[in-house]
Amino acid sequence: MKGAIISFSQKGFLLSARVEAVLAERGYEVQRAVKCRALAHSIEEPLSEWTGRNFAVQDVLIFVGAASIAVRAIAPYLRSKAEDPAVLVMDELGKHCIPIxxxxxxxxxxxxxxxxxxLMADPVITTATDLNEKWAVDVFAVKNQLHMEDLKKAKSISAxxxxxxxxxxxxxxxxxxxxxxxxxxKICTVCELKNSPDILVGVHRYSRWKDALYLVPRKVVLGMGCRKGTEVSKIREAAKHLLCQNGISESAVAAVASIDLKAGEEGLLTYCxxxxxxxxxxxxxxxxxxxxxxxxxEFVARSVGVDNVCERSAVLASGGRLIAGKQARDGVTAAAAVADWRVIFE
Structure with missing residues (x-):
């Protein structure tokens, strides 16, 4: 995790050093800056440029100063809830810590x-689900490393x-x-469903439950083999065809596996x-x-020393079970396996 802190006064700069130390203990790589004419080490870079540069690459930005400074600085760079970094504001005395x-x-x-x-600061939390002590689907997704496919549906569920x-x-x-x-x-398994769920947690998509919010774990491995020199476009199409035919979400794929004879296969490397x-x-x-x-x-066994590459490599890499058997398309073979996985309610 990476973070950047900027302050605007001597007191703020001293507090930012304490914040940096706390974040470093949590495993963050932290950059610290100050923009204050009274301090010799004040940065020359305009605040808007500093913010834009760090907004694009950091996981968290912390402004030690007035909240209005932070709001104006980040406004031009906002994208979406799924992409924006965490942004917090602390006053220079360290009394309040406000996620904005x-x-x-x-x-x-x-x-x-x-x-x-x-830091003995008061965290000022303003999100409705936290204030009302309600379960938050977006927090659940983040903590369980689930890809949330529709932010509007998540907002509706929270409401x-x-x-x-x-x-x-x-x-x-x-x-x-x-x-x-x-x-x-209320929890149930997919097999127990009689009506459309509000949330569906899994690696598959179901045509009869289009209205559900899908939370997708990255637990699928594609096992792939191909002729030498196969173009990346054919590899991509073979993968998409396999996933589509078996109702597997593209968001669920975490890795590709193959035989070591394909370790330098440019098409596979480029696709990954x-x-x-x-x-x-x-x-x-x-x-x-x-x-x-x-x-x-038998042909594959004679060629590479094992009777099947795509299915076996998918299962071996995932440590789980096969969910899509071997399919051949344009000189590419593909299969898919999924690992056992878990979600935790906190």
Whole structure:
């Protein structure tokens, strides 16, 4: 995690040093700046430029000064709840710590409470679900590393919870649910569903439940093989076709796996780089140790030393089970497996 702090006075600069120390203990890499003519080490860079540069790359920005300074500074750079960093304001005496942006998804509320505890500051939390002690779906998604596919639906669910309604959350069978479930949330498995859920937690999409808010864990591994020199476009199309045919969300994919003979295959490497996916390879001997029932090819066995690459590599890399068997398309073979996973209610 990365953060940047800026202050505007001598007292603010001294407080920012304490904030930096607390964040560093939590594992943050912190940059600290001051913009004050009375201080020799004041930065020359305009505040708007400093803010824009750091807004794009940091996980958290902290302004030690008036809240209005921070509001005006960040306004031109706001994008969305899913992209914006956490932004907090502290007064120069350290009496108050105010999250003003990305309180839930960016973690600003939680960080304000953390800083308040260690710096003896009052965290000023203004989000409605926190004030009313209601379960927050966006916080749940962030803490469980779930991709939230529709922010408008999340907002609607929060409004219903604040109005006192109960919501139905369905989880796929691979998911283990832990923790204390809030009284306003009813839980069931996908197999138990009779009506459309409000929230569906899983790696699949279901055409009959289009109105649900999907929370997607990145727990799917694509096992892939291809002819030497296969273009990245064909690899991408094969992956998309496999996912579409099996109703698997693209957001669920975390990695691609193959045999070590493909470790330098440019098409696979480029696809993983462009999609932000890990690439894992295994020897033929390791692939043979994968547990499960797999399709078998004598030709593949003679060529690479193991009867199946895509299914075996997907299962081996995920540590889970096969959810999409081998499909061949334009010289590319693909399969998908999912790891066991869990969500925790806090």
């Amino acid at each position: 942006l990305s309180g839930h998804m960016g973690g600003a509320n939680e960080l304000a409470v953390f800083l308040g505890r260690y 219903r919870l604040l109005a006192g309604e109960e919501i139905l959350l369905a989880a796929e069978e691979d998911c283990t649910v832990e923790g204390e479930i809030p009284p306003e949330v 780089r462009q999609e932000g996916l890990e690439f894992q390879v295994y020897s033929a001997g390791e692939l043979k140790q994968a547990e499960g029932i797999f399709s078998s090819s």
